[in-house]
Amino acid sequence: MLYKLWRSFIKEVLLLKRDSGGIVIIFLMPLLLIITITLIQDSTFRSMEGTKIPIIFIDNDQSEVSKVIKKELETSKTFELITNFTEKSAEGAVFRGDYQMAIVIPENLSKDLNANINFKVEAIVSSFGIDPNSTQDQKPITTAKDIHLYFDPATNPSFKSSVMDAINKMVFEIENKKIYTAFQDQLGTTEDLDNKKLISFKEIMPAKANDAKPNSVQHNVPAWALFAIFFIVVPLSINLVKEKTQGTNVRIRISPAPYYIHILGKTCTYLIICIIQFLLMVAVGVYLFPYLGLPQFEVNGKMLDLLVVTLFSGLAAIGFGILLGTLAKTQEQSAPFGATSVVVLAAIGGIWVPVFLMPEFMQKIASFSPMNWGLNAYYDIILRNSRLGGIAKEIIFLFLFYIATVAISLLYEKKQHAV
Structure with missing residues (x-):
C-alpha cells in the first residue's frame, strides 16, 4: 500500500x-x-500615521481657556494649527474645501466663564450661611459663549463628532477645575482640592498578549x-x-x-x-x-x-x-x-x-x-x-x-x- x-x-x-x-x-x-x-x-x-491634519485656529479670547485649548490641540498628534486667518476668511477657506475645519474662540470667553462660576459658587456658599470672601456684586452671564466650528461640507460625520467630543471634553475639564478652585477661594482653605480623575479606563490585555x-x-x-x-x-x-x-x-x-x-x-x-x-x-x-x-x-x-x-x-x-x-x-x-x-x-x-x-x-x-x-x-x-x-x-x-x-x-x- x-x-x-x-x-x-x-x-x-x-x-x-x-x-x-x-x-x-x-x-x-x-x-x-x-x-x-x-x-x-x-x-x-x-503616511497616514505621520501626517497631521491642518486646521484653522482663531483665538479672539487670548486668555486662560483659549490657551489651554490651543495647547491641547498643539500637543495632539492629529492636528496642525494654522493661525493667520480671520473668522470670515477662515469660513471661506473651509467651505471651499481648502481646510477640513476651523475653530474660533470668542472674545472674553475666560473672563465671562470665571464671572459666571464665581457668582454661582458664592450663591451656593451663601445658602449654607457662610459669608463668601468676595464682596463684589457679580451677576451671572446669561448669554452662552459659543465656540464656532466650521467644517468642510465633505467632511466625514464621524470626524465631526470626534472633534466636537474632544473639544467638549476639554471645556468640561476646564470648567470643572475652575469650580474646584472657586470653592477653595471662597472657603479660604489651603487643602488641595484640585480635581483629579476618580474613575478612569484601564485596558486589560491577555497575560501572554503580544x-x-x-x-x-x-x-x-x-x-x-x-x-x-x-x-x-x-x-x-x-x-x-x-x-x-x-x-x-x-x-x-x-x-x-x-x-x-x-x-x-x-x-x-x-x-x-x-x-x-x-x-x-x-x-x-x-x-x-x-x-x-x-x-x-x-x-x-x-x-x-x-x-x-x-x-x-x-x-x-x-x-x-x-x-x-x-x-x-x-x-x-x-x-x-x-x-x-x-x-x-x-x-x-x-x-x-x-x-x-x-x-x-x-x-x-x-x-x-x-x-x-x-x-x-x-x-x-x-x-x-x-x-x-x-x-x-x-x-x-x-x-x-x-x-x-x-x-x-x-x-x-x-x-x-x-x-
Whole structure:
C-alpha cells in the first residue's frame, strides 16, 4: 500500500515538473502579491500615521481657556494649527474645501466663564450661611459663549463628532477645575482640592498578549499565504480534468491500486507544495521585508503551531480542488471557476477586508468560509499567542471540510463509473 502511494506521489511530482507555467503560478505569483501589497499598505499606513491634519485656529479670547485649548490641540498628534486667518476668511477657506475645519474662540470667553462660576459658587456658599470672601456684586452671564466650528461640507460625520467630543471634553475639564478652585477661594482653605480623575479606563490585555500592535506584515503574511495555499485549486483541478480527457483516469481505475490511493497521492504532493509556499512567505516576511523598510515578521516560538494550521488549511484547499476537478468536465470549466471561487472565498473570508467591517449579513456568511477559519487560526497564534488548544475548533472545521469534499468526490466518481 505504501509503495502504491509512493508511486502515485512520484507521478504527481513528474506532472508538476513538466508544467513550468503551473510552477510559476504556484510559487512566484503569491510572492509577488505579498511583496507588492504589503509595500502599498505599509507605506499608506505610515503616511497616514505621520501626517497631521491642518486646521484653522482663531483665538479672539487670548486668555486662560483659549490657551489651554490651543495647547491641547498643539500637543495632539492629529492636528496642525494654522493661525493667520480671520473668522470670515477662515469660513471661506473651509467651505471651499481648502481646510477640513476651523475653530474660533470668542472674545472674553475666560473672563465671562470665571464671572459666571464665581457668582454661582458664592450663591451656593451663601445658602449654607457662610459669608463668601468676595464682596463684589457679580451677576451671572446669561448669554452662552459659543465656540464656532466650521467644517468642510465633505467632511466625514464621524470626524465631526470626534472633534466636537474632544473639544467638549476639554471645556468640561476646564470648567470643572475652575469650580474646584472657586470653592477653595471662597472657603479660604489651603487643602488641595484640585480635581483629579476618580474613575478612569484601564485596558486589560491577555497575560501572554503580544505588546506590538498588528501591522501590515502581520496581516499580509498569513493572509496571502492562505490565498496562495487555496490557489492550488486551479492547477489541481486542471490536473484532474486532464486525466479524464486524456484517458489517464481509465488506466488509474483498472490498476491494482484503489482510486483513493490516487487521491491520497495528490493530497501528499500538493500538501508539500502548500507547506513550501508558506515557508517562502515566512522567509520573505522574516528576511526580505526588513531590507524593504517593513516590519519583520516575528515567528519565535510559533513556527510549529503555524505549520499545523498550514497543514490543515492545505488539506481544505486540496479537498476543494479535488471536488472541483471531479465535477468539472473540461479545463474551461475548472480553471475560471476555480480562480473565481478562490477570489470570492478570499473576499468573504477577510483576506482583503476585515470581517468586522462587513455588514452583519456578510459576517455570518464569512463564518462559513474555510479561508476565514484558517485566517482566524493564524491570527490567534500570531496576535493572541494561542496554542493548538486555542485553535482546535478551526483545525477541526478545516479537516472536516477536507473529509467532506473528498468523500463527495469519491462517491461521485464511483457513481459515474458504476456498471
